[in-house]
Amino acid sequence: MSLFSRRWLLCLWGLLTxxxxxxxxSCGSGGDDxxxxxxxxxxxxxxxxxxxxxxxxxxxxxxxxxxxxxxTKDTLSLAYGHAFTPRAFxxxxxxxxxxxxxxASKSSSGDxxxxxxxxxxxxxxxxxxxxxxxxxVGYKQSLTRSIHxxxxxxxxxxxxxxxxxxxxxxxxxxxxxxxxxAGGAISLVKAMARSFDGVRYEPGFASRATATAGYLYSSExxxxxxxxxxxxxxxxxxxxxxxxxxxxxxxxxxTQDWMLSPLADxxxxxxxxxxxxxxxNTARSDAVTIAYMRxx
Amino acid sequence: xxxxxxxxxxxLIVTQACSSHTQADAPAAGPVRTDGVAxxxxxxxxxxxxxxxxxxxxxAAARLSFTDLNDAEVKSVDGVAFYPWMTSMGHGTSMQDQxxxxxxxxxxxxxxxxxxxxxxxxxxxxVTATVNGTADTATIAVSVP
Numbered sequence: 001m002s003l004f005s006r007r008w009l010l011c012l013w014g015l016l017t018x019x020x021x022x023x024x025x026s027c028g029s030g031g032d033d034x035x036x037x038x039x040x041x042x043x044x045x046x047x048x049x050x051x052x053x054x055x056x057x058x059x060x061x062x063x064x065x066x067x068x069x070x071x072t073k074d075t076l077s078l079a080y081g082h083a084f085t086p087r088a089f090x091x092x093x094x095x096x097x098x099x100x101x102x103x104a105s106k107s108s109s110g111d112x113x114x115x116x117x118x119x120x121x122x123x124x125x126x127x128x129x130x131x132x133x134x135x136x137v138g139y140k141q142s143l144t145r146s147i148h149x150x151x152x153x154x155x156x157x158x159x160x161x162x163x164x165x166x167x168x169x170x171x172x173x174x175x176x177x178x179x180x181x182a183g184g185a186i187s188l189v190k191a192m193a194r195s196f197d198g199v200r201y202e203p204g205f206a207s208r209a210t211a212t213a214g215y216l217y218s219s220e221x222x223x224x225x226x227x228x229x230x231x232x233x234x235x236x237x238x239x240x241x242x243x244x245x246x247x248x249x250x251x252x253x254x255t256q257d258w259m260l261s262p263l264a265d266x267x268x269x270x271x272x273x274x275x276x277x278x279x280x281n282t283a284r285s286d287a288v289t290i291a292y293m294r295x296x
Numbered sequence: 297x298x299x300x301x302x303x304x305x306x307x308l309i310v311t312q313a314c315s316s317h318t319q320a321d322a323p324a325a326g327p328v329r330t331d332g333v334a335x336x337x338x339x340x341x342x343x344x345x346x347x348x349x350x351x352x353x354x355x356a357a358a359r360l361s362f363t364d365l366n367d368a369e370v371k372s373v374d375g376v377a378f379y380p381w382m383t384s385m386g387h388g389t390s391m392q393d394q395x396x397x398x399x400x401x402x403x404x405x406x407x408x409x410x411x412x413x414x415x416x417x418x419x420x421x422x423v424t425a426t427v428n429g430t431a432d433t434a435t436i437a438v439s440v441p
Contacts, residue, residue: 065416066352153390
């Protein structure tokens with residue numbers, strides 16, 4: 001397998017967890033780990049800019065309503081990754097965010113996150129049908145304002161996070177040594193309970209499943225397409241389950257990758273949350289992301 | 297290069313087509329007027345009639361009235377609070393402009409101005425009052441477009 005092929009294969013791993021936290025459009029969201037290291041890389045950086053627009057809320061009955069809060073969300077994601085062995089690496093991500101509405105805007109750093117992956121089964125160069133299997137863990141620390149402690153609830157411009165730290169575990173499987181690519185991933189997310197204004201909030205367990213398919217045109221170009229299903233169980237407040245608070249979101253994404261060199265990639269992604277299916281208590285939005293990655 | 301652009305465009309079209317049939321807009325507005333809703337401990341009935349809105353990200357107004365469980369006039373109503381709460385998301389809204397005023401000559405009736413819903417969706421309005429000397433809370437659901 002060529003160096004480029006391995007890069008493409010591993011690039012796709014990043015897509016498998018390219019989800020976002022659930023919750024309404026005004027309620028903040030946390031990105032996932034965007035950076036993946038290839039086995040031959042030791043250090044790598046990621047710089048990505050994203051713009052999210054067309055926000056609408058979807059209630060428990062599946063009806064659209066006004067999102068409230070910012071109408072445009074811009075994100076600059078900075079990530080760094082370090083590999084400890086060819087099978088194991090860790091990444092850290094810090095988003096910088098800007099919320100805008102009607103000419104007004106506010107900026108803040110987002111919730112930082114750490115993630116680690118271990119390749120339990122390496123892809124076989126002998127058998128292209130042997131999938132790769134990665135185990136992943138991650139943690140996102142809630143530091144930014146959420147809708148629960150917003151000082152500007154009238155505009156929601158200061159809402160930059162969900163308000164809850166999250167830990168996740170998951171598994172990625174990927175078949176990427178042929179021209180036609182396919183994979184799937186699932187992760188479980190536990191948001192840590194927290195009190196705001198004397199009320200103890202306990203978000204339910206969340207799960208995130210992703211199916212991805214793609215095509216490798218050449219060593220420089222690849223297109224992938226995927227769907228995400230994100231689900232979160234009922235929210236509890238002071239121990240009491242809140243009715244109609246379970247969340248469900250079906251999203252789609254398409255990504256075009258361009259390898260500038262053996263060390264540098266450029267990626268353009270388009271994503272739509274709540275794109276199909278019976279979404280509930282979530283937000284519809286469109287996002288475009290362009291990212292640059294370079295290894296050292 | 298062209299086939300990549302084509303693939304991107306095709307995906308956008310497909311997602312647009314999918315999404316246009318999966319969700320419906322919210323009902324045009326919340327109820328203009330609610331029938332009497334009993335408080336948690338059955339101390340009073342409260343009725344809510346919207347005079348402006350409800351609507352998200354703009355000021356709404358309503359008339360709030362209290363009666364006993366037989367829909368008869370009460371002797372006193374004090375300490376009225378009107379607190380919108382989005383139960384499904386676990387948060388409230390801005391209260392900075394809200395003003396509750398007794399209606400002259402109509403015991404148990406109040407106007408609530410400056411009601412601000414920070415987003416659309418299903419809200420629970422927690423109405424708290426001390427009626428005939430007993431404090432209690434009623435919860436009224438409203439769909440905000």
